[in-house]
Amino acid sequence: MRGKRVTSLEVALKAGVSQSTVSRAFSGDERLSQSTRERVLEVARKLGYRPNAIARSLITQRTQIIGIVASYMTNPFFPLVLQAFTQTLHELGWRVLLFTAGTNEDVDDLLPEVLAYQVDGLIIVTATLSSRMAKEVRRRGIPVVLFNRYVPESGASAVSCDNLNGGRMVADLLLDAGHTRLAYIAGREDTSTNQDRRRGFLERLAERGIEHCQQEHGHFTYEGGFAAAMRLLESHNPPEALFCANDIAALGALDAARKLGVRVPQDLSVVGFDDIPMAAWSAYNLTTLRQPREQMIAASVRLLMERIENPGLPGVLEFIPGTLIERQTVRAHGR
């Protein structure tokens, strides 16, 4: 068996008070006399007692646990997000039960286990919520925030970078630089991030008279970006500018250009999306659209907390604008 667990009853016996009083000493009940509280806490300290959060959860109907379901840890953006979430939640007195999913189907399998632990709220990072699970979660009244995804009909709140407008900003940047032969290196097709970034980009190109844009799949990965750029740059009609669906693919594209002896930005402009730390490394100096990570996390936590306090609130979608970070991978104005 495990080491002895000290309970409130033992503390009560030793301190000569009732078990209720021990509980009150730890819950900060105002009514308790100073002297009683001190005596209880002193005895508790000596015995190494700490209230059992599991027992507390059962009676209070609150676990103070937030479930986080995350995937794609291979993109450096997400470890940063995960760390920021856990840090922020801890500071607010919450715990994090972590689940990682390889694919979206896995999320459905994971969710029942998350729910079995009676999480007070749920954050889903870079994974989506099936309508079946959305319904299940609603029925239980558990607030959900999707991070970097949205599922409008689900009732779940969502926080995302304004990817649509981000794509438009990149289009303007590349057109202003005088480029006309453009390509988009796409991410996964089933993601709103990829779809919205591309749609904004293509829409703005069309508005400014560019109807044609090549496309290759980059899969949101370094290897995918590398291979996609290789295909484009070795084709008959190589583009002068690449917009990559995320930074990690853009780094792959830059390395492909380097390998082929294509100079950036003289012969080729490259733009990413995210602004991961590596984008600023001197080997890359990637021009990119920065996702407002801190704001997105703060908004997610705020929406979640509001809905835990007030389960009647409807889900909302929040889109936070990104910022263009101009480094060295887009050629200067004009030509």
Added chain:
Amino acid sequence: MRGKRVTSLEVALKAGVSQSTVSRAFSGDERLSQSTRERVLEVARKLGYRPNAIARSLITQRTQIIGIVASYMTNPFFPLVLQAFTQTLHELGWRVLLFTAGTNEDVDDLLPEVLAYQVDGLIIVTATLSSRMAKEVRRRGIPVVLFNRYVPESGASAVSCDNLNGGRMVADLLLDAGHTRLAYIAGREDTSTNQDRRRGFLERLAERGIEHCQQEHGHFTYEGGFAAAMRLLESHNPPEALFCANDIAALGALDAARKLGVRVPQDLSVVGFDDIPMAAWSAYNLTTLRQPREQMIAASVRLLMERIENPGLPGVLEFIPGTLIERQTVRAHGR
């Protein structure tokens, strides 16, 4: 209030059985008749019932939760480790309560909260355990595994790469290449990883007649490695070969060399430690010592599980040898 919670009692009432029977249907009790079980599960399904893991934990004295305390998520090695841990633990039926710590002092503050949730075991990644907390955890009989750290007196088990011998292998590699002017770019001084890698490196250099080795602090970061390499390469007596305490610092060193026009490996050899995915990127092609990540994780989980099953087992230290991965950043044999 939250959505209605369905309990085993409601299922029992609707199914015309006792609450005990509902419990047995879900715990897979062999004695239950096929027909009763099916009826109960069917009613449960209709009602959307799932056993409350918190209530179960209270009575079974097992939460099936492993606490993971992690820090340094800025080193890409650790998100990979974290993901692998959660994945492996899930497959074995465990949940992960995640805590992130900025510094080692924070771990001490975090631990009481982890313990309040009655975790069945504890994994501490890249953070250390104070002797006070080690004692506390022992008293409670909670098995602990330190990953990539060890604290011999603590009673905690630890799994680490064989950093000492890794350092020796790097020394041999660089000496075999004919280098004599060497430098070590150190990581954090309070870590056994940094200490052991350096000690192995210096010991082996001394054994082979090289008594002198420059040192600079690289802080285990890209920026630190970059700055350290800058200082070394711009000094009066620049080294011909750098051993960096981890890969991310080595990438910084490579970019510093690139910036100064120092050619790698012609003018400078660079070796890292970890083998993070970026080390294989074509922009770097870093020669490095690969940590046996999968084996280290499997060993950690195994040690933890054994000690959860059998709390009497003493803590053990396991050192798993790394593998030299020769890419393009060390000059060829001879000179």
Added chain:
DNA sequence: CTGAAAGCGCTTACAG
């Protein structure tokens, strides 16, 4: 200011 008691939602001997 403090205590006795009920109850959160389960599991599991103990009976039958």
Added chain:
DNA sequence: CTGAAAGCGCTTACAG
């Protein structure tokens, strides 16, 4: 094969 009952370790009305 199934049920009644005790109990895990707390919180919190309800009394006094």
